[in-house]
Amino acid sequence: MVNCGMTHLRLVAPRDGWPDPQADDLSAGAVDLLDRIEIFDTLEEAIADCHYVLATTARRREITKPVFTARQAAQNVCKDSQNTNNADRRTAFLFGPERTGLINDDIARCSAIINIPLNPDFSSLNLAQAVLLVCYEYAQIRDDEKIMTNQSHFERDNAVALASQKEIDEYILRLFDEIEDGNFFRNPDVRPHMERNLRSFVTRALPTAQEIKTLHGVITALIGRKTKIKNYED
């Protein structure tokens, strides 16, 4: 929950009572949330002040309710909360106990059902996993604007100094000079094609300025290598 930025948890009739000494250990440090947990005897009381309740269930139900995927549910809830007319609207995601899940009477109290679409031939999602996926989808939607602008090859480069095109070009030209001396272009006609391919490879990697320096060092080392061997041979 807290991984996904959700901070309000309500428990209905916890099996082992509350507070539960195990909870601190299992919370991975989310003690702020534990301190604020609200306990209710019944589901009815727990959702009394909520306007929209989404029940998460694995099985198909005979109860007729709108059924959403976790993603659709997140979109709906988010769209709803962005509407300033709905500022006071309170939405709850409801999960059943680990083994039994929600009973039909619980589902009947809910506005809609969330069904997480998974492998129809194998489904063994436990409670913690279901909570993670539903909260995750909500977190993704909420940060949607940020996510969309992050969809770039260049996102990584905020903190590193990319090589300038000039630095790349100087490296490429030096490389071509050196490999031409090494008789790389046996057929002069293929040289433009080869140059283009090598340039494409280096440029595509979006090298940093430091990497270009390293690549210059590689050329120097490779040229020097034969000298050393020659010395041994002499």
Next chain:
Amino acid sequence: MVNCGMTHLRLVAPRDGWPDPQADDLSAGAVDLLDRIEIFDTLEEAIADCHYVLATTARRREITKPVFTARQAAQNVCKDSQNTNNADRRTAFLFGPERTGLINDDIARCSAIINIPLNPDFSSLNLAQAVLLVCYEYAQIRDDEKIMTNQSHFERDNAVALASQKEIDEYILRLFDEIEDGNFFRNPDVRPHMERNLRSFVTRALPTAQEIKTLHGVITALIGRKTKIKNYED
């Protein structure tokens, strides 16, 4: 994994060996997958036949690679696999050990990084949760006809044969041998760091099989170059 329709699992040097009697109980019945698990001593061997490797990591890294959200990664991989020209392309999602995560040498072998966008103030995702979210995103997108047409790592690769990790690795190892002979690693302490940086650079560019051949030719040419000059000098 199997909840999300993923069925191929490779383990690298499992901490408690393999087979592991605990695995059956923990697998929630996914015994078909357990029977097919492949075990490797090293990451190098585990990804040798893979063409595109996505590393999942929580921390920001100094290594420069494209960074995708789990959703973007799923979109890229799915878009790629729908292209019939890429039928033989093999993609791997890579996860580190529970406590330590992936080390930088592992990341250096990967084509790109998956960073799951979560609460910046609280992140305690464990290994199982990270695997679930990455596989879940892939399961969602696989069934989605409306794959967004935004930037893909593979845009250029519609008809090209990417180099396998094995081909990349052979090239890197040869390059290191040759530049070591050229006295590139004047300070032996920096060698691991330099190796990682060079490996990271080459891998990030997603080289084609043909480009790796060309890069081998470049080494040969650079080594040969000095000979020619020596001949002139002699």
